[in-house]
Structure formats: structure tokens, C-alpha cells
Amino acid sequence: MLQLRIAQGSRSRRALGRTLLAAALLTAVTAVPAVAAAPQAQQASKTPQTRQAPATAPAAHGNTGAPAYQQVAHFYGAYIDAVSAEGGGELAASLRKFYLTPQLRSRLDAWERRNHADGVLRAQNVPLALRVTPGDSAAGHTWSTVRLTWSRGEHPTYSYLTVRSDLATGRISDIGD
Secondary structure, three states: EEEEEOOOOOOHHHHHHHHHHHHHHHHHHHHHHHHHHHHHHHHHOHHHHHHOOOOOOOOOOOOOOOHHHHHHHHHHHHHHHHHHHOOOHHHHHHHHHHEEEEHHHHHHHHHHHHOOOEOOEEEOOOOEEEEEEEEEEEEEEEEEEEEOOOOOOOOHHHHHHEEEEOOOOEOOOOOOO
């Protein structure tokens, strides 16, 4: 179980740090295919008679060795920081593109038009904290439970989301209440 609490005083500093980390991750993922292909291109130019077709670049969303619920926690932590940061809309969109399947992004767009709220968070506000708990796996998918904390104090308010991830790609393929 992963849990993230956002302290009031350090919220902007953490948001900035996580936003920078997410931006660096997205930059690194887009640079990997170019770097992987570069040595092959240099070698091919030295020996034109034995040119080979370039190898395919590794999948950006392949199995990273981390449990799927950790990927969900990374996404939700970075996404919450992005939507709460001033001007973080572009980063939030990039995070959605990186972590969510195209089909889910399409369904979220439709949900957001109908409900006038953020489909990832299923709310109009930004939560104060989150906790991700792993669930069952079957048929190439795994499920995680995301608990979003909306208030502090003796009796905090929570909402729960069920998040499905595809084991083959590591991408989030469904978010439900």
C-alpha cells in the first residue's frame, strides 16, 4: 500500500518537485528510442554492405518490474500535483497520454463533458492526499483501489476509485467509482 499526504506548508514545493520529475520522465521516455537507434545508425554508416533494418525501440509502457499499483500511485501523485499547480494543464494532459490507454482517454473526455468535472479524480476539486492499495489480477489486467482524501481532521472525507491496469502495457485502462 502506498500513501501520499500533502502537507499544507510544503505543498507547492512538493508539487513543483513532482511536476519536474514527471516532466523529466516524459522527456526521458521520448528520448530512449532515439538514443537506442543512434548506435545502430552509426554502425550501419561504417559498413554499408551489411546494412540491417533498425531494431525496434523498446516499448515505453512495457513491464518496468514495478507492481502495477505503484504505476497507478505514480500517475495519481504526479497528476494531482499537475492539476493543482498553476499552469499544469499541459503536464496533466501529457501524463494522461503517457499513463492512460487511448480508449480510456476517449471515455474520460465524454464523462467530463457530461459531468463537468475531472474524470481521473471524479471531482471538481483536488484531493489533499491519496492511498493506493493493490487488488486482484486476472485475464491480463490488475485492479487497484485509490482512496482520495478530501478533508482533514477527526473525520476526514474519502472517495474510492477502482483503477484497472493492463499487465502487458502497464497503462491504466479503466477508472470507475
